[in-house]
Amino acid sequence: MSEENRVAGALTPVARFLALVAGYALLLLTLTITAEVLLRRFANVSLQGSDELGGYTLAITGAFGFSLAAIERAHTRVEILTERINPAVGSVLNLLATLGTMLMALFMAWRGWAALMESIEFKSLSGTPLMTPLWMPQSVWVFGLAVFAIVSTALFLHAAMLFLRDRDRLNRFYGPKSLDDLIHEEQAGVTARGAQ
Amino acid sequence: QESLRVAGNFSQNTKQVAIEQAFFDSLGENAGVELEMNYNPMDVVGVKAPDALRLLRSGAFDVMSVQIGMASRDDPFFEGIDLIGVATDMDSLHTVVDAYRDAFDTRLQEKFNAKALTLWPFGPQVFYCNEPIETLADLDGMKVRSFTPSMSAMLESLGATPVTLQFSEVYPALQRGVVTCGVTSPTSGNTGNWPEVTTHQLPLSVSGSVQGHFINLDTWNSFSAEEQAALEEEFKSLEDQLWELAVSANGDAVACNTGADSCSDHTKFDMELVEITDDDRAKIKEIAETVVLPIWKETCNNVDPSCSETWNETAGAAAGLTIN
Amino acid sequence: MIGIGTATLGFLMMLGFMLIGLPVAVAMFLTAFIGAMTTMGWPILMTFGNQIWSGQNDFILTAIPLFVFLGEILVRSGVADGLYRALSDWMRKLPGGLLHSNIGASAFFAAVSGSSVATAATIGNVAIPILSERKYDERLTAGTIAAGATLGILIPPSINIIIYGSMTNTSIGQLFAAGILPGIALTGAFMALIAVIAVLNPGVAGPSLPDRPLREKLKSLLEILPPLLIFAVVMGVIYGGWATPTESAAIGVTCALLVALAKGRMTFPLLHEAMISTVRISAMILLIMVGAHFLNFVIGMLGIPQTLTRFVVELGAGPVQVLFLLIVFYLILGCFMETLSMMIATLPVVFPLILHLGIDPVWFGIFLVLMMETGLITPPIGMNLYIVQGVRGTGSIMDVIWGSLPFVALMLAFTVMLIFWPGLVTWLPNLLF
Numbered sequence: 013m014s015e016e017n018r019v020a021g022a023l024t025p026v027a028r029f030l031a032l033v034a035g036y037a038l039l040l041l042t043l044t045i046t047a048e049v050l051l052r053r054f055a056n057v058s059l060q061g062s063d064e065l066g067g068y069t070l071a072i073t074g075a076f077g078f079s080l081a082a083i084e085r086a087h088t089r090v091e092i093l094t095e096r097i098n099p100a101v102g103s104v105l106n107l108l109a110t111l112g113t114m115l116m117a118l119f120m121a122w123r124g125w126a127a128l129m130e131s132i133e134f135k136s137l138s139g140t141p142l143m144t145p146l147w148m149p150q151s152v153w154v155f156g157l158a159v160f161a162i163v164s165t166a167l168f169l170h171a172a173m174l175f176l177r178d179r180d181r182l183n184r185f186y187g188p189k190s191l192d193d194l195i196h197e198e199q200a201g202v203t204a205r206g207a208q
Numbered sequence: 209q210e211s212l213r214v215a216g217n218f219s220q221n222t223k224q225v226a227i228e229q230a231f232f233d234s235l236g237e238n239a240g241v242e243l244e245m246n247y248n249p250m251d252v253v254g255v256k257a258p259d260a261l262r263l264l265r266s267g268a269f270d271v272m273s274v275q276i277g278m279a280s281r282d283d284p285f286f287e288g289i290d291l292i293g294v295a296t297d298m299d300s301l302h303t304v305v306d307a308y309r310d311a312f313d314t315r316l317q318e319k320f321n322a323k324a325l326t327l328w329p330f331g332p333q334v335f336y337c338n339e340p341i342e343t344l345a346d347l348d349g350m351k352v353r354s355f356t357p358s359m360s361a362m363l364e365s366l367g368a369t370p371v372t373l374q375f376s377e378v379y380p381a382l383q384r385g386v387v388t389c390g391v392t393s394p395t396s397g398n399t400g401n402w403p404e405v406t407t408h409q410l411p412l413s414v415s416g417s418v419q420g421h422f423i424n425l426d427t428w429n430s431f432s433a434e435e436q437a438a439l440e441e442e443f444k445s446l447e448d449q450l451w452e453l454a455v456s457a458n459g460d461a462v463a464c465n466t467g468a469d470s471c472s473d474h475t476k477f478d479m480e481l482v483e484i485t486d487d488d489r490a491k492i493k494e495i496a497e498t499v500v501l502p503i504w505k506e507t508c509n510n511v512d513p514s515c516s517e518t519w520n521e522t523a524g525a526a527a528g529l530t531i532n
Numbered sequence: 533m534i535g536i537g538t539a540t541l542g543f544l545m546m547l548g549f550m551l552i553g554l555p556v557a558v559a560m561f562l563t564a565f566i567g568a569m570t571t572m573g574w575p576i577l578m579t580f581g582n583q584i585w586s587g588q589n590d591f592i593l594t595a596i597p598l599f600v601f602l603g604e605i606l607v608r609s610g611v612a613d614g615l616y617r618a619l620s621d622w623m624r625k626l627p628g629g630l631l632h633s634n635i636g637a638s639a640f641f642a643a644v645s646g647s648s649v650a651t652a653a654t655i656g657n658v659a660i661p662i663l664s665e666r667k668y669d670e671r672l673t674a675g676t677i678a679a680g681a682t683l684g685i686l687i688p689p690s691i692n693i694i695i696y697g698s699m700t701n702t703s704i705g706q707l708f709a710a711g712i713l714p715g716i717a718l719t720g721a722f723m724a725l726i727a728v729i730a731v732l733n734p735g736v737a738g739p740s741l742p743d744r745p746l747r748e749k750l751k752s753l754l755e756i757l758p759p760l761l762i763f764a765v766v767m768g769v770i771y772g773g774w775a776t777p778t779e780s781a782a783i784g785v786t787c788a789l790l791v792a793l794a795k796g797r798m799t800f801p802l803l804h805e806a807m808i809s810t811v812r813i814s815a816m817i818l819l820i821m822v823g824a825h826f827l828n829f830v831i832g833m834l835g836i837p838q839t840l841t842r843f844v845v846e847l848g849a850g851p852v853q854v855l856f857l858l859i860v861f862y863l864i865l866g867c868f869m870e871t872l873s874m875m876i877a878t879l880p881v882v883f884p885l886i887l888h889l890g891i892d893p894v895w896f897g898i899f900l901v902l903m904m905e906t907g908l909i910t911p912p913i914g915m916n917l918y919i920v921q922g923v924r925g926t927g928s929i930m931d932v933i934w935g936s937l938p939f940v941a942l943m944l945a946f947t948v949m950l951i952f953w954p955g956l957v958t959w960l961p962n963l964l965f
């Protein structure tokens with residue numbers, strides 16, 4: 013088994029918890045829409061707004077999931093070059109990848125915050141029959157973006173530190189997933205799918 | 209030479225967009241102002257209608273074609289130009305819009321750093337149903353697509369069940385009977401082929417779907433007084449064209465939807481035309497007074513306590529309605 | 533408005549960012565950022581928070597995590613494994629074996645899903661672990677799923693077709709009918725291609741298994757029941773007028789939960805793992821969409837689609853030549869734009885040209901959908917490629933790209949065939965309307 017990335021390891025529980033919250037939001041949405049469809053059909057009643065809640069759920073699913081995807085290196089990279097290149101150059105590219113992710117995450121959180129502030133300033137409502145104050149779903153969303161910004165900053169700082177001290181580990185932790193990691197995950201996956 | 213970033217209306221609204229595009233192409237020349245235009249319909253650049261006021265305020269766009277109903281998310285005051293049931297035909301809508309214009313523009317300048325150059329409607333918002341109806345009373349018990357709080361309130365007081373659906377889902381929903389009726393303008397419904405999946409058209413207008421062209425105030429102030437005057441004149445003629453279109457095109461669209469011989473400019477279908485009764489006109493007016501206006505007052509006064517008072521003095525006076 | 537040269541430069545810059553290993557979403561974002569900074573300045577960038585919110589707060593797209601969730605539950609509760617075991621009993625003797633069930637399952641699922649992306653996520657989730665377990669060629673496995681899933685927007689219902697219909701004043705009912713026969717024909721063509729590849733190179737399919745007795749094979753058909761039931765319910769609620777296509781995705785998840793409960797497989801750990809996996813995959817897709825949305829905004833503002841379209845128009849050719857030029861044009865554009873944005877951005881300029889040339893708008897709608905399908909599996913921006921890679925979670929995106937390549941060629945050949953045999957598209961809608 014390969015050595016664990018301790019920074020990623022420390023952040024994982026937070027990210028998994030957020031993903032679970034988003035997962036339950038999806039479950040709740042599923043049940044709401046199912047109820048909406050059945051009520052509409054059999055009781056001629058509409059909850060009005062399950063589509064609106066669906067939109068919020070999607071935005072929050074993304075915001076809450078970005079961190080986990082970053083920690084687990086699930087954000088897609090094209091690895092044609094990084095796979096073959098020599099490790100010294102590779103470590104620069106891997107550092108750049110964490111830097112780029114951090115910059116994008118910081119920008120999103122910053123501008124997301126600005127959007128939220130505008131919604132509060134204008135007392136904006138959703139403009140749908142639910143008349144949801146926009147700051148409610150948006151603050152949950154901005155919270156997710158902020159966590160993503162913090163997580164990707166931590167990952168970049170860790171990668172930068174490793175770049176100065178131990179580039180081999182930088183490549184193992186922040187490069188494309190190695191065969192080792194993959195076998196490890198494969199076993200976990202088989203266990204998860206249970207006895208067959 | 210001034211370079212203007214312009215976000216136009218939705219490209220589905222082909223007639224309005226064609227007028228807009230031609231207008232902006234020749235605006236500089238016609239107004240005698242050196243202008244370089246970057247015009248794109250807003251869906252082409254992925255801009256969403258509710259964001260319009262924010263995009264104008266920040267200067268991301270210099271001029272935008274704004275769907276006022278959606279942009280009112282950021283200030284319900286603007287929705288006051290076209291509240292459900294206040295104006296049930298295009299002439300009275302014109303009177304109401306003109307009465308509200310100054311208050312509207314002042315508010316836009318103060319809060320959103322933008323100026324209204326045109327205010328015009330898409331056209332009457334009318335009913336398309338896939339079951340026989342004769343009057344509004346027949347909507348009782350039917351599922352009808354709704355997209356604003358006022359519309360839901362109106363439908364509920366008619367005994368209908370308002371259902372919220374995204375616009376792109378309305379056609380299949382009407383086809384499969386998820387909803388019985390939808391509300392849109394005769395031209396939009398014709399363009400979206402709604403008559404394929406509906407049978408009865410009630411051309412009673414519940415609102416006019418008012419739109420506007422707004423310009424960022426910093427951009428506006430960068431023009432000289434003469435330039436501003438010339439530009440205002442040009443925009444005035446754009447507004448007149450779009451009003452003219454709303455009246456003539458929607459008349460033709462109703463004729464085409466219902467298969468009349470006079471149909472000339474739209475796709476011909478064979479919906480049944482439902483006659484508007486005086487009772488129905490009265491009913492809509494009554495719902496406006498008892499349901500729609502009180503709800504709007506609460507929402508709008510929550511942002512600005514003088515909201516309903518301003519409305520009473522302007523739009524309300526023109527329409528002969530008062531919010532108590 | 534900028535020239536073709538500058539546009540190409542921007543494209544190469546994005547390609548460079550991707551090649552040096554920046555995450556795809558980041559590469560798109562940075563390219564857009566630099567493009568906006570150099571041509572339009574700060575105010576454009578500052579409103580991007582509102583635009584991300586508007587882009588991600590979208591009910592239609594909610595179908596994506598819901599269909600991913602549905603797939604995750606089916607995979608983890610063993611339903612999908614059962615289905616594949618059953619299918620393998622029947623398909624194992626075909627050259628190419630289970631690769632055929634990837635295509636079949638995609639076509640099957642496309643009839644309930646309005647989006648190719650959701651189809652890719654679901655079928656990928658169900659099929660990839662099973663085929664990987666059976667030692668199928670990784671590239672072709674990924675390729676069949678990425679390509680098969682493109683059927684999602686050709687076979688009705690289809691969100692893209694609804695948007696095309698409303699933008700071009702074309703009957704959506706006719707367009708839906710027009711997609712059915714080409715959908716079936718393309719499914720058949722995919723299967724034929726797999727058979728040919730498997731005959732030429734038997735190694736691509738897993739080791740051949742002995743045939744099973746008919747009794748056993750019939751018994752294993754029972755395993756097909758749960759997914760068949762979900763299919764029937766999801767179809768039923770749409771075509772019976774109970775729900776919109778997006779709502780049907782939620783109904784599908786409810787059914788999948790009930791099936792897992794009935795099978796006695798539903799536990800909290802299973803549910804939680806399904807949720808976490810769903811959120812991780814959806815977030816990966818959504819971050820790329822943030823990048824694509826921003827990039828599309830900047831590309832649109834710079835007038836790049838119009839520049840390219842004008843270039844095509846100015847060559848002044850007849851209908852067939854223009855269609856061939858459009859194939860090349862959309863193939864290039866499909867390399868760096870998300871497909872729906874690509875359609876929305878070009879239609880206002882291309883569609884009048886099509887009408888001018890007397891090309892049937894219903895036929896052109898299907899042509900355009902085929903070009904979008906191709907765009908979904910051409911690198912560097914091909915949503916299905918990334919989704920299949922995301923679901924796989926192992927190996928390189930290059931495997932998915934290589935595996936999809938034969939299908940890209942086939943789809944282009946199919947599109948060309950439709951130019952010379954338009955009846956395949958227009959026959960059914962003319963019969964029905």
Ligand code: NA
Binds near residue numbers: 642644645684686688
């Ligand atoms: Na489909």
Ligand code: NA
Binds near residue numbers: 907915
């Ligand atoms: Na592509």
